[in-house]
Amino acid sequence: MASWADEISAIIEKNIVGFGASGTSTASVGTVIAVQDGISRIYGLQDVKYLELVEFTRTGLFGLAFNLEEETVSCPILGDYTHIREDDEVRTTGRIIEVPVGDALLGRVVNPLGQPIDDGGPINTTKFRPIERVAPGVITRQSVNTPVQTGLKAVDSMIPIGRGQRELIIGDRQTGKTAIAIDTIINQKGKNLLCIYVAIGQKNSSIARTRAILEQHGAMEYTIIVAAGASDPAPLKYLAPYAGCSMGEEFMESGRDALIIYDDLTKHAEAYRNISLIIRRPPGREAFPGDVFYLHSRLLERAARLNKDYGGGSLTALPIIETKANDISAYIPTNVISITDGQIFLETDLFNAGIRPAINVGNSVSRVGTSAQTAAMKQVGGTLRLDLAQFRELAAFAQFSSDLDKRTKNSIDRGQRLTEVLKQGQYQPLPVEKQVMIIYATNQGFLDDVALDQVAAWEAGFHRYMEANHPEIAQEIVEQSVKQKNKMSKELLAKLDAAIDEYKKTAAPRADAPATTAKAR
Secondary structure: OHHHHHHHHHHHHHHHHHOOHHHOOOOOEEEEEEEEOOEEEEEOOOOOOOOEEEEEOOOOOEEEOOEEOOOEEEEEEOOOHHHOOOOOEEEEEEEEOEEEOOHHHOOOEEOOOOOEOOOOOOOOOOOEEEOOOOOOOHHHEOOOOOEOOOOOHHHHHHOOOEOOOEOEEEEOOOOOHHHHHHHHHHOOOOOOEEEEEEEEEEOHHHHHHHHHHHHHOOOHHHEEEEEEEOOOOHHHHHHHHHHHHHHHHHHHHOOOEEEEEEEOHHHHHHHHHHHHHHOOOOEOHHHOEOOHHHHHHHHHOOOEEEOHHHOOOEEEEEEEEEOOOOOOOOHHHHHHHHHOOEEEEEOHHHHHOOOOOOEOOOOOEEOOHHHHOOHHHHHHHOOHHHHHHHHHHHHHHHOOOOOOOHHHHHHHHHHHHHHHHHOOOOOOOOOHHHHHHHHHHHHOOOOOOOOHHHHHHHHHHHHHHHHHHOHHHHHHHHHHHHHOOOOOOHHHHHHHHHHHHHHHHHOOOOOOOOOOOOOOO
16 A cells, blocks of 8 residues: 555656646637638737737637737638637737748749648748848848849840849730749749749639749749639738748848749739728728838848848849739839839730730839840940830831931831840740840841841841851850950951851841741730
């Protein structure tokens, strides 16, 4: 009997010794008092923090502490909110919302919580980052002077994008905004630029098609797709760009270069408006809350190029905004224009006229300018914007006059051929050295005697001819302008002139050859 009592006593003593703070945890507990359109109002969460994850214990779903009021907390529900009921218990987790980051996500399609939604199995990473973060300060940054080659002649020559820049792509629906973004991703193969494509409010079929195109061109191996589909609740659409940005920041702060595309921030702002109206935040212009500018500014300011003391990495942002009737003076477009370092404006009339990409040169600008161009592209494309603008003014004037002097007629003819050269098929990005050669040939008048409907065929044949007969010229352009950052030498230009003359005499399409046009975007 004594031994039995001693045994019980020993067990109790052991449990008392092992009982301590290390085996306990505290959580604030609240109760759901209302659920409405993906937002729950919770009473009793005393110590909850802003953007802390809260758990609905009955369903296992998570919510986000979003609106902290005196007695209640409004929480967007991160999942199917139809399972949440009044009087459900809610507990704090003590964790600010974060997403997995790292190389393990490359090649994967994930939701805004970083959970895989493709067929690739679990993501093996132990690194996490909070979705909200203060942007790098001025001291940590350096100037933008390294190009992001899009592979599009019209962009790389006139509206250059640099690593660390924020360049807006803006235009009506169905004008080729996403096409520019996808072409840019495809063109990064072998250029040490990791890509993140954030799809906000798109149909699942569109996201699947984008993934298939990237796989077809071998681009998924260096790309992450963060998908918040049209059928997903507003809270997930709201989180998506911040989650993608955190994934990009991991690459930037490890000394690498990353590119992130937000497609598109119009739907992001609408999702935020939906959340804000449901939680009774005061509506302002167009029913958007007063902090809708801060919604995008704190996101886009996180794009930067860090200086060498901080690793030298960069994060380049290409946000997309959809306009209505080409109105770039609307609320959300003007907000994002004022945040970014320039915009590529795509116009419906140009698109319908067959100019693809349908870039309106007058309303498009890069505030980084030639700092984000190679030396050779600066050399051949320096006057391109001015030449095109003059051509369009002359072309408009020429409609009212049939009697044109020779100089005006030559300017119009050159502008028409330049416009044809800048047209480009979808998913056909061009290396910078090929862009330089064809723009140089156009500027120097080598295409002045080529019929307009033969320009595309002439260019295609020219690239094939240079690859087969003069590959050393393209190599010299790369070495002189890209690697050494020097302009093309007189000797190199003389070689290029001779090669173009040789092509025109021996291999250029005849005037009576059938016309070819670029594949529609």
